[in-house]
Amino acid sequence: MWRAPSKFPAGPSEGLRRWSFGPLNENPLDYFTRLAREYGDIAGIRVVNFRTIFVNHPDTIEEVLVANARKYIKGRVLRANRHVFGEGLLTSEGDFWLRQRRLAQPAFHRAQIASYAATMVEYAQRLLENWQNGEERDAHQEMMRLTLQIVAKTLFDADVARDTQDVGKSLELLLELGANFRRTLFVPHWVPTPTNLRIKREIALIESILYRIISERRSSGRETGDLLSMLLHAQDEDGSRMTDRQLRDETITLFLAGHETTASTLSWAWWLLAQNSAAEAKLHAELDTVLGGRSPSLDDLSKLTYAGNVITEALRLYPPAWGLARVAIEDHEIAGYPVKKGMGIAMAQWVVHRDARWYDAPEEFRPERWEGDFLKRLPRFAYFPFGGGPRQCIGNAFALMEATLILATVAQSYRLRLVPGHPVVPLASITLRPRYGVRVLLESRQSGSAEISSDAKQAMSAD
Ligand code: HEM
Numbered sequence: 001m002w003r004a005p006s007k008f009p010a011g012p013s014e015g016l017r018r019w020s021f022g023p024l025n026e027n028p029l030d031y032f033t034r035l036a037r038e039y040g041d042i043a044g045i046r047v048v049n050f051r052t053i054f055v056n057h058p059d060t061i062e063e064v065l066v067a068n069a070r071k072y073i074k075g076r077v078l079r080a081n082r083h084v085f086g087e088g089l090l091t092s093e094g095d096f097w098l099r100q101r102r103l104a105q106p107a108f109h110r111a112q113i114a115s116y117a118a119t120m121v122e123y124a125q126r127l128l129e130n131w132q133n134g135e136e137r138d139a140h141q142e143m144m145r146l147t148l149q150i151v152a153k154t155l156f157d158a159d160v161a162r163d164t165q166d167v168g169k170s171l172e173l174l175l176e177l178g179a180n181f182r183r184t185l186f187v188p189h190w191v192p193t194p195t196n197l198r199i200k201r202e203i204a205l206i207e208s209i210l211y212r213i214i215s216e217r218r219s220s221g222r223e224t225g226d227l228l229s230m231l232l233h234a235q236d237e238d239g240s241r242m243t244d245r246q247l248r249d250e251t252i253t254l255f256l257a258g259h260e261t262t263a264s265t266l267s268w269a270w271w272l273l274a275q276n277s278a279a280e281a282k283l284h285a286e287l288d289t290v291l292g293g294r295s296p297s298l299d300d301l302s303k304l305t306y307a308g309n310v311i312t313e314a315l316r317l318y319p320p321a322w323g324l325a326r327v328a329i330e331d332h333e334i335a336g337y338p339v340k341k342g343m344g345i346a347m348a349q350w351v352v353h354r355d356a357r358w359y360d361a362p363e364e365f366r367p368e369r370w371e372g373d374f375l376k377r378l379p380r381f382a383y384f385p386f387g388g389g390p391r392q393c394i395g396n397a398f399a400l401m402e403a404t405l406i407l408a409t410v411a412q413s414y415r416l417r418l419v420p421g422h423p424v425v426p427l428a429s430i431t432l433r434p435r436y437g438v439r440v441l442l443e444s445r446q447s448g449s450a451e452i453s454s455d456a457k458q459a460m461s462a463d
Contacts, residue, residue: 009044009053009337011035028428029322032348036355042335045346052325052344053337056355058381060335061347064326065381065389071332074391075325075344077430084174084203087246088253089394100250103234103242104394107155107227113398115225116154117298120402123150124409125295131414133444138437139270139416143263143406144168150402151258155227156251158213167209170202171256175430210251214244227254254395261320262399264433266406268318269310270416271424271438272365279367280415282306284445287412296408301401304408309367311403312375315385317365319349322432324387349384350432358382416440 012035014024024031024047032054035043041057055061064072073079073093085091089100106112127146131137148168152158213228223229231242231250242250273280286306287296296304326345333339354362358378359369375383386393393399410416418424419439427435 009042011039011043011045013046029350032351036351052346054346056351058379061381063334064345069389071328071330072326073329075327085253086249088249090253090257103231107230108394108398114298117405119153120150120405121295121409124406128413131442135442136419137440139440140267140434140437143266147259147263151255155254156213157224157226167206170206173202207248210248214247258395260431262402264320264431265314265403267434267438269314269407272314274416274418276365283310283411287408296405301404304404307404307408309370312370313365313367316353318432319353319385320431322350322428323348352382413445415443415445417443
């Protein structure tokens with residue numbers, strides 16, 4: 001009889017104490033970077049009796065996410081947050097997930113999201129109406145507010161302006177608390193600890209807003225063509241429709257998955273641009289040439305290639321989804337190693353995106369590396385900010401369009417200068433975000449247009 005080899009890849013063994021309070025939990029970005037350096041493309045991590053295989057080679061990541069996708073479910077931290085996400089797209093599994101994915105997919109088709117472009121620009125412009133030359137702001141907070149409003153308006157046709165602050169604060173808190181791996185994995189959510197009670201209150205607050213939006217839409221019978229309408233009107237073969245609870249799970253998932261990720265992408269992009277004046281000047285040159293002072297629109301996107309490359313490069317260096325995790329649900333093999341049911345698999349965009357085998361000067365911010373057919377020449381999973389395979393991000397085209405249009409709208413009018421002495425530090429929570437925000441000074445570009453146009457000219461002639 002054939003027997004799978006019993007080997008487990010070499011790697012560290014962490015006791016419970018070291019796991020809880022050591023580098024894996026305290027600084028996972030460094031931990032995984034060091035692991036890749038020490039053990040190469042595959043490493044085995046033992047935490048007490050739980051085993052995880054950490055894979056770094058793009059081909060092996062493809063094996064996990066694409067070829068063997070059905071042999072896994074989502075990782076333990078995401079599943080431990082199911083009381084927040086419920087059976088929404090991010091956390092549901094199997095046939096239920098597939099049905100929901102098919103129902104939601106049309107809302108993210110290219111033609112559909114094209115209709116969201118004008119809203120994205122309009123909301124970015126509204127944000128600028130409140131900005132003033134010389135003011136100091138937290139770019140991350142500004143981007144968070146903006147992307148939350150956009151997701152609410154485009155997907156649910158809800159003007160959550162009056163609720164935005166409440167929803168935003170609650171969502172932020174849920175993400176923060178949900179990312180505390182120690183607490184999430186060891187303290188079940190139903191135990192009435194002060195933190196769990198707090199989480200319960202925040203969920204109740206968001207739910208009350210979501211149920212209100214759902215019930216208003218049900219009673220108006222309005223067919224708006226947005227995601228909420230699609231979900232409300234979707235019918236199974238037996239004629240059944242989604243319950244309010246299912247709608248709540250999908251909407252809370254999209255609010256959570258769809259705003260902080262894009263906001264962080266933009267925050268990192270502002271921070272990177274502020275430190276790279278040549279890249280910033282090139283961006284301004286492109287905006288001035290392509291837009292000539294008018295607002296960006298969907299049709300401009302194909303011409304705003306440098307802006308697109310700034311976003312692509314920000315997503316490479318600071319991928320909001322900095323790592324992915326899976327748990328095996330059947331025995332099989334990956335890269336010649338046996339994977340037993342119940343074993344974990346971990347992959348880190350943070351590590352792969354900074355691997356010198358795929359990227360020259362991997363630590364440097366170089367949007368121009370994406371010119372020509374660079375992406376096509378990369379192994380498919382050397383760049384995977386949106387994951388891949390059947391569980392790939394449903395909102396990736398939405399996010400790229402949104403990030404590029406916001407970048408263009410804001411950079412057309414303002415330069416964001418870093419406030420000296422304010423640290424910008426990555427925090428690898430559920431998403432990768434700037435721990436203390438990104439404090440910036442707003443500098444109106446109009447106020448220094450002569451200088452800008454000479455910068456712009458220089459940048460153009462450098463091409
Ligand atoms: C730059 C922004 C974004 C990044 C980096 C990002 C990243 C990801 C990644 C890596 C996954 C796969 C997770 C896994 O395989 O375990 C994912 C899934 C998902 N994302 Fe995004 N995302 C972004 C924006 C959005 C937006 C704007 C939306 C919705 C409006 C969205 C909705 C979702 C949903 C619903 C899933 C689960 C899909 C499924 O399993 O069927 N994301 N995202």
